[in-house]
Amino acid sequence: MKLALEARALGKTFRVKEKRAGVRGSLRSLFAPEWKEKTAVDRIDLSVATGETVALLGPNGAGKSTTIKMLTGILHPTAGEATVAGLTPWRERTKLAYRIGTVFGQKSQLWYHLPPVDTFELISRVYELDRRDYAKRRDRLVERFELGPYLHTPVRKLSLGERMRCEIAASFLHRPQILFLDEPTIGLDVVVKERIREIIRERNREEETTVFLTSHDAGDVEELCSRAIVIHHGGVLVDRPVALLRRELLSSKTVTVTLADSEDPATAAEWFGRRAWAPLPEGVELAAIEGKRVRLSVDLALTDMNQLLASLTQAARIADLTVEDPTLEDTIKHIYGMEKTKGGVSP
Amino acid sequence: MSRTARILLGAGRKQLAVVRIALRQQWAYKADFLLRSCFLLLILYVLGQLYGAAYEGDYERAIGGFTLRQIVWYLVFTEAITMAGPPVGIRIEEEVKSGDIAVRLTRPLSYVGYHYGSYLGEGALRFFVLLLAGGIVAWLSVGLPTLDYGLLAYLPLAMLGLTLSFLMTAAVGLCAFWVEETRGLEFVVQKLQFTAGGLLIPINLMPEWLQRVCAWLPFQAALYLPARLGVRFDGEEMLRACSLQFAWIAALSLLVAFIFRRGVGKLHVNGG
Numbered sequence: 184m185k186l187a188l189e190a191r192a193l194g195k196t197f198r199v200k201e202k203r204a205g206v207r208g209s210l211r212s213l214f215a216p217e218w219k220e221k222t223a224v225d226r227i228d229l230s231v232a233t234g235e236t237v238a239l240l241g242p243n244g245a246g247k248s249t250t251i252k253m254l255t256g257i258l259h260p261t262a263g264e265a266t267v268a269g270l271t272p273w274r275e276r277t278k279l280a281y282r283i284g285t286v287f288g289q290k291s292q293l294w295y296h297l298p299p300v301d302t303f304e305l306i307s308r309v310y311e312l313d314r315r316d317y318a319k320r321r322d323r324l325v326e327r328f329e330l331g332p333y334l335h336t337p338v339r340k341l342s343l344g345e346r347m348r349c350e351i352a353a354s355f356l357h358r359p360q361i362l363f364l365d366e367p368t369i370g371l372d373v374v375v376k377e378r379i380r381e382i383i384r385e386r387n388r389e390e391e392t393t394v395f396l397t398s399h400d401a402g403d404v405e406e407l408c409s410r411a412i413v414i415h416h417g418g419v420l421v422d423r424p425v426a427l428l429r430r431e432l433l434s435s436k437t438v439t440v441t442l443a444d445s446e447d448p449a450t451a452a453e454w455f456g457r458r459a460w461a462p463l464p465e466g467v468e469l470a471a472i473e474g475k476r477v478r479l480s481v482d483l484a485l486t487d488m489n490q491l492l493a494s495l496t497q498a499a500r501i502a503d504l505t506v507e508d509p510t511l512e513d514t515i516k517h518i519y520g521m522e523k524t525k526g527g528v529s530p
Numbered sequence: 531m532s533r534t535a536r537i538l539l540g541a542g543r544k545q546l547a548v549v550r551i552a553l554r555q556q557w558a559y560k561a562d563f564l565l566r567s568c569f570l571l572l573i574l575y576v577l578g579q580l581y582g583a584a585y586e587g588d589y590e591r592a593i594g595g596f597t598l599r600q601i602v603w604y605l606v607f608t609e610a611i612t613m614a615g616p617p618v619g620i621r622i623e624e625e626v627k628s629g630d631i632a633v634r635l636t637r638p639l640s641y642v643g644y645h646y647g648s649y650l651g652e653g654a655l656r657f658f659v660l661l662l663a664g665g666i667v668a669w670l671s672v673g674l675p676t677l678d679y680g681l682l683a684y685l686p687l688a689m690l691g692l693t694l695s696f697l698m699t700a701a702v703g704l705c706a707f708w709v710e711e712t713r714g715l716e717f718v719v720q721k722l723q724f725t726a727g728g729l730l731i732p733i734n735l736m737p738e739w740l741q742r743v744c745a746w747l748p749f750q751a752a753l754y755l756p757a758r759l760g761v762r763f764d765g766e767e768m769l770r771a772c773s774l775q776f777a778w779i780a781a782l783s784l785l786v787a788f789i790f791r792r793g794v795g796k797l798h799v800n801g802g
Contacts, residue, residue, distance in 0.1 A: 296558035308547035
């Protein structure tokens, strides 16, 4: 397996000036400043294979962006080592720039008053692309990203979705081996998000571009990534395939019951009040009631699914019943609640 | 072609691409051009009146070797350089503070080089517009300057002056890697450029002790020397001025490179 990137005990701490309140406090910190050491990333180990799509997840302040910025050579780590596309990012930043692409969701690389095509042209010069190859590549990306209608419109007149598509297309121009995406779909509507994910997937498939992204959007992770690494308090909490993440980490299931029309009284709320269990069996929680639909959250460690379903069908006539894994959003929330231990995680 | 030559040529091509795009973007700021030109006209009017009073309206009289006509053209030349330079120090500070520097650092292009290209693209366009506007006013009020090599010498000297101004403000802006606020320092450097650079008063009209101090500072090489040679050309002085500009450019480039190298290692990008 060829590695696209690897990090060993990569860490970053920095000093923050502590400021006291009030004028006297300000004066004091002017003459006798107090510094506090803050750990942004706590010696993490990562390895990503060529062509893999990996999501780096974590709550705000977990160290995601700092990690990406170390891997792209912007920040110098205070501990550990990393190799990205065969180079040490912070020592060979310019050389690495030819091999990687970056998209920072809240920062723009497009020239505000000029049409995107001008920025594309600048990028082609900066990356020293062959003129004919560049023209071909640009036209192909314009077609795939459907940028034709606004290629010659000043960036300031584009919507956020249109701008982001241009940003991502721009980062693909020089055929990067690894694409780093920091919150690529932030602030976008569902349709645009979907389109952006689709084209990133397509580039990954066709050109084996390794994708490494951070996102707060569970959809980005589910639809784009094969593996998720969750970090919290600067360290790795979980590292496993997205498909297994939900099943393995949460022993709970969501059971949705829709009552048959013939059931009387008509609403599920009343049905629950009169006919179903009181109190609820251990490990079963009432998550929501909407009309005739009841949603239960079931902890399989405490409740047996067979027994639960049997007692449900005995209690009432059921029109529909579904058993689902929890959403990725719920899973991630659950993971954030875990503590980091030496060998893995503990609830 | 040797490897070094190829690298230099490549860097030059990238730089030129930045200059070109900055020039194009600058066309969008038409109101800015107009405002700056109006402000320049106001300054020239006020200073023209002041110097007119000092010379008692006598066009033949020379003070410190400058006639009234030369002084007015001197002001056009210094103001065109000063007002042309974009606020690169503030931009660098903002990029460091907001974390936008991340976008620039992941490109195969020198960070300072990028800003220099963008400064030249914007600055050169503004410079020519200001020179034209100021030149028309000076022509209408005091007539044409002495038509000799001075006008030809002024253009390259002014471009080197712009480069020096860039290096001075960039050095201040790059201090944002260490301190949260560089505006105070920038204010001091800018005002020093105005006084010790000879923006409003040619340095040889200043007291001798001040002239001696100014001779040791880079500011006069950015403003005073190009403007003085523009209105009063002297071949030997031109060579001296050029050498001085190149020496300061070399020294300040080393300083800027040193600050950048030290600073980028300390960088802590805000917001992660």
